[in-house]
Amino acid sequence: MTPFGPAGAPREVTDLALDAATGRGADYADVRVVRRVEESVTVRGGRVESVVSDETEGVGIRVFACGAWGFAATHRYDAGAIGRAAAEAVRLARAAAPSLRHRVTLAERPRARGAYATPVREDPFALSLEEKVADLLAADAALAVPGVVSTASRYAAQREWKTFAATDGSFVEQVFTHVGAGIEAHAVRGGEHQRRSYPEARGGRWRQAGYEFIRELDLRGDAARCGEEAVALLSAPPCPEGPATVVIDPSQLYLQIHESCGHAAELDRVFGAEASYAGTSFLSPDLPDSRFRYGSDLVTLVADATVPGGPGTFGWDDEGVAAQRTTLVENGILTGFLTSRDTASRIGRPSGGTVRAESWNRLPLIRMTNVNLMPVPGMSLEDIVADTDDGLYLTTNRSWSIDDRRWGFQFGTEIAYEIKGGRMGRIFRNPVYTGITPQFWRSCDAVADERSFVMYGNPNCAKGLPPQCVQVGHGCPGARFRGVRMVAGR
Structure with a gap:
């Protein structure tokens, strides 16, 4: 089966779209021809709850006309449908132009040419459904230790064929394969409910890879521990409140980075141009020039679309900008932003190549790639725990909340381990910590080395209206923070 539909090769479709857009007055146009297939399996309580498959394909046409963007899409590949979509995109751009507050210009980029494909050793879509279900059933059975009242095991895979072309001669073809899986056990006693997950909550851990990654996770091998800890948490004391030294495991720290x-x-x-899903930002465009301190000297954050296997890795973004590594915070100082061609031009910088769309029928937006906290040579995560006289070890996200400027936040984790004299001891239930973003990151006094660095993925990072969900990644080691406020959780 060819990746695309009845119009033939994607090049024929992109040529049709670009000719139609320029013929109707576009100063610049780009087009994405996208086909996506997905499958997911959920096992709950030892039984298959659902098996879902989905497929979608179509053409998205974006034009720049009269100094404004316009976008339209169609699921049909014939010349008539593509021409109508191109005409609609140009009409929308012209209609938007009079209301613009500033003139839009585009940062230059080299012409995009080439191909990219996710390295896959074991094709998840070629593997039999029976084998994938059997793996989940085995993990789910191992979760069901005495005291566990419900279990869930999940697996999902996505594959996307994407062809991008633009009026400047750009033409790239990319194939992405993402897989993810996770398990969770629930225990209940009276009004108390506890959950333990592996390898991460929120649907498990994702990677750009084949089914070999699911095998590496070894869901069955960690299942009994998850079940036992869920039961043990029912009898554990509540997490102490007040200021604390906390060591945060990568399974929680990645979400802290994300939010x-x-x-x-x-x-x-x-810039205030995007305000959906927890609003805008406390940052301002001039802060990199003022050496704003985002975190301690140990905190370096990079947006890296070149990391092998990263959920946010690609060859080119949806504007045809090549994948790159951009430093956002260097040794605690804010140095950059996630940008598009039009926003980058407003601050006099090249585009960072961070624009993507959920599908063919959505306008590309600035999105995270793989935003990573870089390891610091010198101490392993175990060394950091051994160096902590009195503190808490927090792991696996349970809940999160953040305000509309990404300033104040609150996170809950599934479990906390007491640290006394450099050793981890008893467990606490319902740990919750809160803070102010720059104060929190400035309190970081230890970042582990590469031995605990783990790449996590969020397959459902939501942004925009209508909402779009894309794959983003966050790699990080564990880290320690001083004076973090712990509050009552439940």
Whole structure:
């Protein structure tokens, strides 16, 4: 089966779209021809709850006319449908132009040419459904230790064929394969409910890879521990309140990065042009020039679309900008933003190549790639725990909340381990911590080395209206923070 539909090769479709757009007055146009297939399996309580498959394909046409963007899409590949979509995109751009507050210009980029494909050793879509279901059933059975009242095991895979072309001669073809899986056990006693997840909550851990990654996770091998800890948490004391030294495991720290760093650094939010899903940003465009201190000297954050296997890795973004590594915070100092061609031009910088769309029928937006906290040579995560006289070890996200400027936040984790004299001891239930973004990151006094660095993925990072969900990644080691406020959780 060919990746695309009845119009033939994607090049024929992109040529049709670009000719139609320029013929109707576009100063610049780009087009994405996208086909996407998905499958997911959920096992709950030892039984298959759902098996879902989906497929979608179509053409998205974006034009620049009269100094404004216009976008339209169609699921049909014939010349008539493509011509109508191109005409609609140009009409929308012209209609938007009079209301613009500033003239839009585009940062230059080299012409995009080439191909990219996710390295896959074991094709998840070629593997039999029976084998994938059997793996989940085995993990789910191992979760069901005495005292566990419900279990869930999930697997999902996505594959996307994407062809991008533009009126400047750009033409790239990319194929992305993402897989993810996770398990969770629930225990209940009276009004108390506890959950333990592996390898991460929120649907499990994702990677750009084949089914070999699911095998590497070894869901069955960690299942009994998850179940036992869920039961043990029912009898555990509540987490102490007040200021504390906390060591945060990568399974929680990645989400802290996502919510309080990644979204805050999106330049459209900084400009106030994007306000959906927890609002704008406390940052301003001039802060990199004023050496704003985002965190301690140990905190370096990079947006890297070149990391092998990263959920946010690609060859070119949806504006044809080549994948790159952009430093956002260097040794605690804010140095950059996640940008598009039009927002980058407003601050006099080249585009960072961070624009993507959920599908063919959505306008590309600034999105995180793989926003990573870089390891610091010198101490392993175990060394940091051993160096902590009195503190808490927090792991696996349970809940999160953040305000509309990405300033104040609150996170809950599934479990906390007491640290006394450099050793982890008893467990606490319902740990919750709160803070102010720059104060929190400035309190970081230890970042582990590469031995605990883990790449996590968020397959459903939501942004925009209508909402779009894309794959983003966050790699990080563990880290320690001083004076973090712990509050009552439940």
